Amino acid sequence: MRDRSLGALLFVLALVAMVGYFWLLFLAPEDLVFLGKTISEWAIIVPVIILVYAVLVVVAWIGWALASTAPPLPVTVEVSDD
Numbered sequence: 001m002r003d004r005s006l007g008a009l010l011f012v013l014a015l016v017a018m019v020g021y022f023w024l025l026f027l028a029p030e031d032l033v034f035l036g037k038t039i040s041e042w043a044i045i046v047p048v049i050i051l052v053y054a055v056l057v058v059v060a061w062i063g064w065a066l067a068s069t070a071p072p073l074p075v076t077v078e079v080s081d082d
Contacts (some may be wrong), residue, residue, distance in 0.1 A: 024043035
């Protein structure tokens with residue numbers, strides 16, 4: 001896929017997602033209820049959960065990298081008697 005067509009596809013998908021999110025947040029019917037919450041409430045809850053989990057995954061990855069990396073070897077300086 002060429003760069004321009006991929007860019008155009010991403011642009012259109014982002015616009016569709018923005019319109020859909022706007023509809024879910026502000027224009028969704030109030031009688032649509034899923035697990036005791038309205039669709040507008042889910043439109044806020046789901047992205048917040050995704051963002052929190054993304055940050056926690058990055059923190060866990062950093063922790064894993066720090067815990068599993070061997071400590072650096074000590075630097076020894078050789079003194080020459082020249």
